Amino acid sequence: MKLILTEEEQFLKDTAKNFAEERCPISHFRSLRDNNDPILWDKEIWKEMTTLGWPGILIPEEYGGSNFGITGISVILGECAKTLTPSPLFATGVLGAFSITNFGSSEQKQNYLPKIVSGELTTALAIDESSHHNPANTEMTAKKDGKNFILNGKKTFVVDGASADLLIVLARTSGNKGEMSGLTLFLIDSNDPGIEKIKLDMADSRNYANINFNNIKVDAKSILGDEETGGETAENILDIGRIAIASEMLGNAEAAFETTLDYLKQRKQFGVLIGSFQALQHRAAEMFCELELTKSSVLAAMKAADEGSNELQRLSSLSKTIAGETLHLVSNEAVQMHGGIGVTDEYDIGFFLKRARVAEQIFGSSKFHTERYANISGF
C-alpha cells in the first residue's frame, strides 16, 4: 500500500480545490446560514457537482458512475471542507452510493444508482437513537407481519435527514439493545406518510434531522443486504463514512490552521508580528506535526478502503480518532490565536470551531474510536 495519491486522485483534488474556492467560498455557507435556508445547501451548487460527476464516484460505470474509489471522493470532500462547502455529497455520494453499490439488490441498484449519479435522488443514513453514537444500542423495531415488516422507532442526528429522499435505516428484527446481531437495514422512502422529520438546529448550521417512524409498512424488497446481518453491513458502511468524514475534518483543520498562520504573520502587537513570539510559534509547530500525522492516517485509511485491506476497521477508527483530536486542537487554538476577533460572528474562524465539535460526534467520537481501536488490537 503506497501512501501517495494517484494522478487521477490528485486531479480530483485539484478540481475540487478550484471549485470550492471559486464557487463556494465561506461567504456562500454564511449566506445560507443567514438566510435560514430550509435545507442549508444550495441546489445549484449540487447540480454543478453532479455535472462534475462527483455523486457517481463510488458508483460503477454500468450505472453511469466513474468508480474512482473512496480515496477519490474523500479528497474531494476534504477540499470542499476547507471552505465549509455544504452539500449532499457526504450523505448521498458516499453513504448512499457505497451502501447501494455494495449491498443493494440488482433491482435496488437499477432503481437508485442512476438517480444518485444524476443528482435527482439524495439519501441519508439513520443509525443513532441517542446523544452518543452506538449502533449496537439500536432499539427501533422492524416486526415481521406476514411478508411485510412494520417499522417503529425514532432516529436522531441524521445527517441530511431534513432533505433526503431515501433513508437507509438500521432497525432491530430480533435480539436486544446492546447486541450487534439481530439488526437489519431498510431502504425507506422519506415521503412515507408514517415518517415525521424534525429539522435540527445544530451549532454548525448544517442539515440534520430527528426522524420518527410510525408503523411504516415495507416488504422484504426494501431490505438492504441480508435480514439479521444488518449490523455488520452497517459497520462496513459506517467505516467508509468515518473515513470520508475524517477527510473532511482534515480539510477543516488544514484551512483553520492556514488562516491562523496567515494571521500570525499579519497581526502586530507590542510593535512586532505576533508570529515572532515563541509561545505561539511552538504551538503552531505542534499543530503542523499533528496535521502531518492526520494526513498520513486519513490517507492510509482511504487506501485501505480502496484496496479492501483487512486493516480497514482499525484504520477507520485510527483516522476518526486522530482527525477528531487534531481538529479539536486546531479549532481551539485558531480561535485563541485570533484573539478578540476569533470570538466574533463576523469573522469566519468561529465557523470552524462549531463545525469541528459537530463533526467530532458524527459516527463516533475520538473516545468511541479509541476504545474500538483497542478492542480491534486485542488489548
Added chain:
Amino acid sequence: MSNLDKFRTETKKWLDENCPPSMRSGADPSIPVDEVWGGRNAEYKNPESKLWLDRMGEKGWTMPTVPKEYGGGGLNKEEVKILNEEMFLIGARQPLLSFGIWMLAPVLLEYGNEAQKKEHIPKILKGEIRWCQGYSEPGSGSDLASLSTKAEDAGDHFLVNGQKVWTSYADKADWIFALVRTGAKEPKHDGISFVLIDMATKGVSTKPITLISGKSPFCETFFDNVEVPKENLIGELNAGWTIAKKLLQHERAFISNFGLAGAAAGGGRSGRDIVSIAKKHLGEENGKIKNSFYRTEIASHKIKEHAFGLTLKRAGDEGGKASATASMFKLYGTEHNKKRHELMVAASGVDGVAWDGDEFDQDDKNLTRAWLRTKGNSIEGGTSEVQLNVISKRVLNLPSQ
C-alpha cells in the same frame, strides 16, 4: 532473468554461504550476543560477530550505496532493497553499529576531498575505526554555534585546546569528528571548522559521565595542546557550520528511527511491549487490560505511534523530502519514546521504579534504567524545543523577533 533477479539469486547464495549461524534468527540462545561497534580495541564474545563484520565489510555491504572506489557496495536503490529483504528473510543481524556510518560518512561523501574519502570511508565501513562526535561543550548546548574549543593555525597543523561534552562512547572511540573555532566569535556561525582528530594524539583525554540511569554512555573529552594535521580539515576553513547542520540532520533522522524501531517492535531493542507489561502488572480480563484508566491512556498512545509510523511511511513513499521533516521526526520519535516508557513504568507500579537487588525481576530493573535513559532522547541531537524552533522558522516561515 532480469539483472535484479540475478542479483537476488546471487545475494541469497552469498548470504547463505557467508552469514554465520549465530548471526541469524533462530541462533542458539546460549551463544553470547555482541553489540558490534568495531574499532581498534574491539572485543568479541562471539568470534562469529567478527567474522560476519569482516565479510560484510569486505563486500562493502555495511554501506551498500557507497561507491565501490571508497569500499562500499556500489549498489543502486533497488539492489539495496533486495539486500535488505534477503537479510530480513534469514533474520541476519546488522553487522556493525557505527556513528561513522550513520553520521560521518554521509558528510564526508558530500564535503570531503578525494584523499579524505579514500582514507576514512573504507575504515568506517569495515569497522576498523570507531568514531565519536565532538559537538557540544559545557557552555554550548542548544546554542551550539557559540562553541569555543579553539584550533589555532600553527603552520602545518592546528593547535587544539578546549573541552567537549556528551561525546558518546568517547572512551572507546579511535577518532573524533569535532567542531572547533578557527575564526572570530562574531558572527558566531562563521568562525567554525569541521576537523577529524585521532584520539591517540598526545593531549586528548576522556572521562565518562554517569547518567541518572546509572550508566555512562557519554564522556567529557579534553584537548590540551593537541596537534591536528591540516589535511584533517573537512571542507573550507571557517565553513564548518554548514557541514555541522547537515550532519545533525543525519543524526536526527537516526535518533527518530530508533524511536520508531522501538514502536514497531512494540518496545525497542529490548523487546519491551507495553501491552504485555500492562497485562502482567495490572491483570487481564477477556483479553483486555483490566484497569480501564491505563487501558485508555495506552490506547491513545498506541494510536499516536501508529499515526507516526504511517507518517514515516508516507515520507518514504513521497521520496523523502528529508530536511523539512527531519525535525518533526526527531521531535515525535523521541517524545513518543519517552511517553511509552513513562506508561510502561506507570503500568508496572512499584516494580517500574525498581533499581537493584534480588527482590525485583531483571526486566523490571532494566525498564527503570531504560526509562531514565529516554530522558536524554529529547535533549541530544537538538532538544525538542530546538526542533519546534526549526519547524516554526524553516517550515512555517514564522517571523524572527
